[in-house]
Amino acid sequence: CCRWEGVECSNTTSHVVALRLSFLQLIVGNASISISNSSTALLDLHHLEILNLTYNDFGGNRIPEFIGSMKQLQHLRLKFCNFSGTIPLQLGNLTNLRTLDLTRNNLRSENLDWLSHLSLLSRLDLSYSNLSDTNWMRHILKLPSLEELSLSHSNIPDVLVTSSVDDDLFVNSLSVINLSENNLTSDAIYSLFRPDHLTKLYLRGNKLKRLPPFSEFYKLEVLDVGFNSLEGTITEANLTKLHSLKTFFLSYNPLTIRISPGWTPPFQLDSISLASSNMGPHFPTWIQTQSRVTLLDLSCNNISGEVPKWFWSLSPTLKNLNLSHNHLSGNLPHSIPSIFIDLSFNNFSGPIPLLHPNTMHFQLSQNMFSGSISSICTTVPMDLEFLDLSSNQLAGKLPNCWKNKSYLNFLILAENSFSGGIPRTLGYLSSLQVLNLRNNNLSG
Structure with missing residues (x-):
């Protein structure tokens, strides 16, 4: 079986150590794919370290509890598998786990205590699960190795207090945070952010009013806080330390962007989305410095006058351009x-x-x-x-x-x-x- 596609064996012991079986329907046609608590084939793989079953249809069945017995697992990926029901507590037995990806299923959890046993976990994605009844922040704080966290579209409740946040916990290593589309209103979640580690921050589609303190996040590559209720004024002073920034999304917030005409940014962006950000009436001249941009959205900003001639040769890679709902002429x-x-x-x-x-x-x-x-x-x-x-x-x-x-x-x-x-x-x-x-x- 070591020669089968998707099966990887150890070079020294010949034990099966990895199963990468994504898109099985494309291989076996419409044949049904089954995995249940009565299955034994996977249990025989005592040395399995990687189990990847993403993009398969398991017919709305539950994630089998026996997966919690596969204690050598380091990476478990069950994304887009059409699993439903409660996330099994037995996953807390996988103490060697580094990656857990359960996104895009129909899962729920009322208790995340099982996460506290996964001290080696570096990447956690429970997006599109129902976590509305969990004290998610308290449990996340018990993961000392966590670097990437994604809980988007998961109905996580607001964090109302920050007294439980300890600077010595995992927040010092968290580099990627995605809490998008959760209707969060409390800025207590900002306690998770550390400027010396954070590289990607996704908070779009919430109801946050206070801007996150991103001006100090000098390693930040992605900032996506669009579709919130963020207030205040952003000037070049908020952006001067963001040398690594590549994606800048602030669209549809009741804030104001005021950048001096002669300012030269320290970054080169590939994606700029600043729709409905009160930038007008002048066309933003700092855009002229962004020669690598592929997406540019300046719509709904009350920008008036002619588009500068330099703009039309701004970037040979510009694929997506939106200047709609302004007062541009020429x-x-x-x-x-x-x-x-x-x-x-x-x-x-x-x-x-x-x-x-x-x-x-x-x-x-x-x-x-x-x-x-x-x-x-x-x-x-x-x-x-x-x-x-x-x-x-x-x-x-x-x-x-x-x-x-x-x-x-x-x-x-x-x-x-x-x-x-x-x-x-x-x-x-x-x-x-x-x-x-x-x-x-x-x-x-």
């Missing part, structure tokens, strides 16, 4: 080489740009673009899925070249001045879900 460049483009609800004018071959989502609605769209016949990408040019001042005939655009799902050309007949090749759009041509001068 003409667009000849072409924008991004996959996702949303410039809707602005005051842009002139002709629409040529579509780049890589573009899949192109949204220019609610602007003042004019002229024809005849160039679409030569520039619409084969993989284009979404095209919205509605509520502009476009005119002329609709091009009759839609026959090979089989991926197009949304075509919205309403509220313009198009005239003539409706092109017959629109009937070839086999994937089309929405076609809106209303309020034009079309016939047929």
Whole structure:
């Protein structure tokens, strides 16, 4: 069996030490996959250190208690396995465990006492479990080796006091924290954070009001605190020590961002999401220094005026661009080489740009673009899925070249001045879900 795919044996003893059996359905088809307390095959693997059954469907059954008898296990991964019921307390017997990943199942736990026995555990992911009745923080604090913690979408209750937090406990080693989408309101969770270790912080989708003290987190690479109720003002003083920052998400908070025009950041970001962050009215000039960005969202910021010319050649890697719902004006460049483009609800004018071959989502609605769209016949990408040019001042005939655009799902050309007949090749759009041509001068 040591030659079987997904099975690893020791070079010295030939004992099976690892089972990596993800996506078994893709290997055995729709045959049922069973693991229960009556199973004995796994129990015979006394030297097993790694058990990875991720992305298999176990039909809503419980995690079998006998897994707690496999005391040599160091890594247990049961992600996306369609397990349900209570997390078995027997997992607390796995005292050699370094990784425990139970995310994306239908699990619950009312008592996390069993975690206190896992002193070697460095990575814990119980996301998408129901932990609403647990005193999760007290139990997490008993894990001296924990480096990565993910409890997103797990209904964890608020931590109301910080008196139980001991500086000598695991919080000194925690580098990755994900508590997203839990409706947390108390900033007592900030007691978990240590600036000399924290590299990734995910708190999006809660109801936090006070900004986390991230200005001192000089090792921070990812900061995602979007979709909260964070208040206050962020200036360059909050960012000057974040030399390692790569992902910066603050979108949809009632805060204010005020960065001096001449400031040069100490970081190079690859993802910037600052939607609805009260940045206007001036276009943020510090963005000019970010030459590696792949995602940029500055929507809903009351930014006005023309987009600086340097912006359109900002980054050759920019794939996702959203400047919608501002007051931006002027003409667009000849072409924008991004996959996702949303410039809707602005005051842009002139002709629409040529579509780049890589573009899949192109949204220019609610602007003042004019002229024809005849160039679409030569520039619409084969993989284009979404095209919205509605509520502009476009005119002329609709091009009759839609026959090979089989991926197009949304075509919205309403509220313009198009005239003539409706092109017959629109009937070839086999994937089309929405076609809106209303309020034009079309016939047929």
